[in-house]
Amino acid sequence: MPTITGTAAADSLLGSEGNDLILGLDGNDTLYGFYGVDRLVGGAGADRLTDVLDGLDDPGVDTLNGGDGNDTIYSYSGQDIILGGAGDDYLTMRGYGQVFGGAGTDRIYFAGGYVSAGEGSDYVSLSPNASGRVATMVNLGGGYDRLTYDDLGEKAITFDMRPGATATRDTVAVSSAEYLVYDGNSQHVTIFDGARDTEVSLTPYEAFVPGSGESPLATLRMGGGDDEVLLYGFRVDAQLGSGDDEIEIENPRGGVIDGGEGEDELDYFVDGSLITPSGAGQVGRPMILDARPGAVAGGQYKLALKGIEHVEIDAWLDAPNQTFGWIHYFGGNDATNLVLRGGNLKAVLGSAADLVGVSGTKSTLDLFLGGGADTLSGTSSSLLNGTIRGQAGDDVINLYNFYGTINGGLGNDTITVVSELPSQFAVRVNGGLGDDTITGSHNGQLVFDGGAGRDSLSGGDGNDALFGRQGADVLLGGAGNDTLQGGVGADQLLGGTGKDRARYADAAAAVVVDLVTPANNRGDAAGDVLTSIENISGSNHNDGLF
Numbered sequence: 001m002p003t004i005t006g007t008a009a010a011d012s013l014l015g016s017e018g019n020d021l022i023l024g025l026d027g028n029d030t031l032y033g034f035y036g037v038d039r040l041v042g043g044a045g046a047d048r049l050t051d052v053l054d055g056l057d058d059p060g061v062d063t064l065n066g067g068d069g070n071d072t073i074y075s076y077s078g079q080d081i082i083l084g085g086a087g088d089d090y091l092t093m094r095g096y097g098q099v100f101g102g103a104g105t106d107r108i109y110f111a112g113g114y115v116s117a118g119e120g121s122d123y124v125s126l127s128p129n130a131s132g133r134v135a136t137m138v139n140l141g142g143g144y145d146r147l148t149y150d151d152l153g154e155k156a157i158t159f160d161m162r163p164g165a166t167a168t169r170d171t172v173a174v175s176s177a178e179y180l181v182y183d184g185n186s187q188h189v190t191i192f193d194g195a196r197d198t199e200v201s202l203t204p205y206e207a208f209v210p211g212s213g214e215s216p217l218a219t220l221r222m223g224g225g226d227d228e229v230l231l232y233g234f235r236v237d238a239q240l241g242s243g244d245d246e247i248e249i250e251n252p253r254g255g256v257i258d259g260g261e262g263e264d265e266l267d268y269f270v271d272g273s274l275i276t277p278s279g280a281g282q283v284g285r286p287m288i289l290d291a292r293p294g295a296v297a298g299g300q301y302k303l304a305l306k307g308i309e310h311v312e313i314d315a316w317l318d319a320p321n322q323t324f325g326w327i328h329y330f331g332g333n334d335a336t337n338l339v340l341r342g343g344n345l346k347a348v349l350g351s352a353a354d355l356v357g358v359s360g361t362k363s364t365l366d367l368f369l370g371g372g373a374d375t376l377s378g379t380s381s382s383l384l385n386g387t388i389r390g391q392a393g394d395d396v397i398n399l400y401n402f403y404g405t406i407n408g409g410l411g412n413d414t415i416t417v418v419s420e421l422p423s424q425f426a427v428r429v430n431g432g433l434g435d436d437t438i439t440g441s442h443n444g445q446l447v448f449d450g451g452a453g454r455d456s457l458s459g460g461d462g463n464d465a466l467f468g469r470q471g472a473d474v475l476l477g478g479a480g481n482d483t484l485q486g487g488v489g490a491d492q493l494l495g496g497t498g499k500d501r502a503r504y505a506d507a508a509a510a511v512v513v514d515l516v517t518p519a520n521n522r523g524d525a526a527g528d529v530l531t532s533i534e535n536i537s538g539s540n541h542n543d544g545l546f
Contacts, residue, residue, distance in 0.1 A: 001039075010045075019060075028069075033062050042067045046087075049073045051080050061097075070104075079113070088120075096134045101141070112136045117145055126172065127151065135167040139175045146179040152205070156188035162223070163194055189234075190219040193241070197225040203232040215253035215300060226262075235300065240264055240307075252287075254300040259307035266305065269314045289313070289329045312337040313347070331370065338365065349374065358384070358399075365404075369395055373411070378402055383421070390432065408432045412453070417442065423462060431455055435471075440464070454489075459496075472527070490527025501535040502528075510541035520546075 001019045008026040015022055015034040022031045022038065028045045033052060037060040040049045046069045051062040064073045065083040072090045073082050080097040084106055093099050093110035101108055101118040108115055108124045112134040117124055121143035126136065127150040138147055149172070151157065158171040159180060165173035174180070179199040182189055189202055204216050218231055220238040222245065229238070229247040236255035240247065240262075247257060248267040257266065270287055288302040291311065295304040305311070313329060313336070329336070331349035337357040338347065349356065349370040358365060358378040365386035369376065371393055378384065378399040388397060390409035397406060397415045403425035408415055412434045417427050423444035431438055431450040440446040442460040450457055452470040459466055461479040468475055469487040477484055477496040484493040485503040493502050504511045504524055511523035513536050521528050522544075536545050 006043075015040075024067075033064070036060055037062060039063045039065070041065045042069070042071055042085075045069045047071045051075045052077070084108075084118070094129065105143075115139065117141045119143060121145060124148070125150065128153070133169045135169055135171075137167045137173045137175075138177070140177050142176070144178045145176065146181065147174060147177050148181040149184065151184040151186065154185045154187050156190070157182075157184070157186045158190040158192070160192045161194050161196070161198065162192050165192070186216060188217045188219065191221065193220075193222040193225070193227060195224040197227065197243070198222070199228045199230075201230040202234060204234065217255075236303070249303070252303055254297055254302050256297045256304045257306070257308065259305075259309070261307075263310070264308050265310040265312070266308045267312045267314065268303070287328070292330050295330070310336070312339060314339040338367075369393075369409070385425075394434075403427055406430070408434070408436055408438075408451075410434060412436060413438075415439070417446065419444070419460075431457075463498075477532075484533070486524070486528055488524055491529075493528060493530045493533060495530075495532035495534065497532075499534045500532060501537055502530050502533045503537045504539050504543070505537055507539035507541065507543075509539075510543050511539055512544040512546075513538070514544075514546040516546065 001021050003021045004013050005023045006013055006025045006029055010027040010029060011024055012030045013022050014032045015038050017035040019036040020038045022040045024031055024042045024047055026044045029042055029047045031040045031042060031049045033040050042049055044067060047066055049064045049066060051064055060078055062080045064075060064080060066073055066085045066089055068086045070087045070089060071084060075082055075093045075095060075097060078095045080095060082091050082093055082099045084091050084100060084102040086103045088104045089101060089106045091099055091106060091108045096111055096113040098114045099108055099110055100116045101122055103119045105120045106117060106122045108117060110126060111129040114137050115124055116139045119142045122140060122145045124138060125148045140147060156170060159174055160171055161174045161177055167173040182202045185205045191200055202218050215233060215235050218234040218236050220229060222241040224242045226243040227245045232250045235253045236257060238257045240259050242261040244262045246265045250269040268289060289305060290302060291305040291308060297304045329347040339359055346366040348368040356376045363384050365384060367388045369390045371391045373393040374395045376397040384402050385404040387404055388406040390407055390413060392410040394411045395408060395413045400418050401421055402417060403421060406415055406429045408431045410433050413431055413436045415429050415438045417440045419442040426445050427442060428447040429438050433452045435454045436450055437456045438448045439458045440460045442462055444462045446459050446462060446464040448457040449467040450469055450473055454471045455468055455473045457466045458476040459478040459482055463480045464477060464482045466475040467485045468491050470489060472489045472491060473486055474492045475484045475486060476494045477500045479497045481498045482495060482500045483503050486493055507524040509523050511525040512521055513525045514520040515530055518529055538545055
């Protein structure tokens with residue numbers, strides 16, 4: 001084998017048509033192997049090694065060894081061997097050969113075969129060429145490593161990251177991967193994960209057409225690590241394993257997610273412009289998340305959940321004049337965060353205690369709280385309207401910039417509404433049965449109805465209407481010209497600043513209201529204490545107002 005030897009300087013060496021040994025030695029060398037079975041050794045320095053001149057075919061099995069330094073190595077065809085050596089190398093294998101990255105932070109691009117990335121945080125890109133797939137093994141070694149897979153073919157592909165995985169034409173055996181990224185056209189992508197903490201991102205090339213039934217399937221069998229999974233536009237069959245996992249699904253196409261053991265979180269993101277028809281006033285089909293016991297998948301618009309402890313629903317509508325179809329969420333006993341950026345959400349939570357956070361921008365929310373002691377907190381909402389329905393349980397509801405109706409339901413509820421919206425955005429709160437505490441801060445009108453029970457109602461700066469109903473209630477109007485109606489029971493009516501009115505219009509019999517001597521009060525006014533009340537409205541009976 002002829003030997004071509006460089007110097008300590010930066011050399012440019014070209015092999016012959018035979019089998020050559022080319023030694024660059026020191027310096028930043030450029031080595032070309034040309035034809036034959038060649039061996040190229042860059043030596044020290046930032047070297048550039050190529051197995052054959054660009055555009056020429058070389059069927060030989062060449063060995064390209066960069067040595068120390070940040071080397072750039074190209075193999076254009078054949079089953080070559082690339083050795084990056086120490087340094088941060090850029091390695092490209094267009095044929096189906098072997099690549100060894102060595103120490104350093106390497107970038108490796110190859111079509112198939114075998115890769116050992118070595119030590120360091122490496123980036124490995126696998127993209128089969130036009131001749132098709134071959135059995136491929138990828139060992140990413142130490143460091144935080146990323147493997148990306150890019151393929152136009154529609155044939156099913158499997159990534160097996162379990163110990164001892166076997167490679168085939170359609171199964172990539174992967175070890176020591178921290179981050180796996182898939183971009184392709186495969187109609188079925190399967191992931192088998194080991195016990196490591198793994199990040200997985202799956203994105204199809206072609207956009208899904210609603211109603212076409214052509215969405216690809218992602219099958220995930222994660223292991224015992226704390227995994228993070230991102231899916232875009234897939235049907236999903238996922239078992240997340242025993243770790244504390246997080247799965248984010250963008251524009252999902254139905255399926256099943258089983259969180260398994262551990263504290264698991266689902267981030268459910270829907271872009272309304274992708275799943276609803278275009279045009280003014282068009283309404284898409286509702287997307288359904290079902291976390292109730294025994295839930296099963298049901299078509300491309302329904303996602304069944306099991307063992308998911310935290311759910312975040314993020315609906316984003318960015319198409320003008322378009323109405324986004326409802327998301328129906330049937331919750332389990334979950335901590336749920338609802339983020340609405342336009343669009344409509346209908347959520348029905350489980351029967352036990354739920355913790356819910358909600359925010360939105362020009363969105364509509366129809367929320368049924370569960371039967372337990374629920375906590376609902378709304379923050380950073382610029383314009384969120386709708387209906388909140390509490391059930392049994394002592395609920396805690398705190399909403400910011402919400403307008404619409406809140407029903408506390410059964411239980412001793414605590415409801416707080418703070419709004420900086422213009423005065424035309426009104427808020428109504430119905431406490432329901434129980435000893436409720438309802439507080440508001442709003443320049444516009446607040447309508448608070450305590451319902452049966454010993455309620456405490458506090459208005460804001462607008463002209464509020466407070467109704468105590470049955471029970472010994474405390475009503476505080478605050479600023480503004482407020483209307484206070486205590487109802488049946490010994491109530492305290494405190495008007496606050498402004499010209500406030502005590503109202504007895506719903507009394508079943510005549511009332512006597514004496515502002516000077518409250519002991520004279522009779523009927524629904526019996527036991528009432530009126531403070532800072534400037535006006536009184538009686539009932540339809542023969543009242544005495546003093």
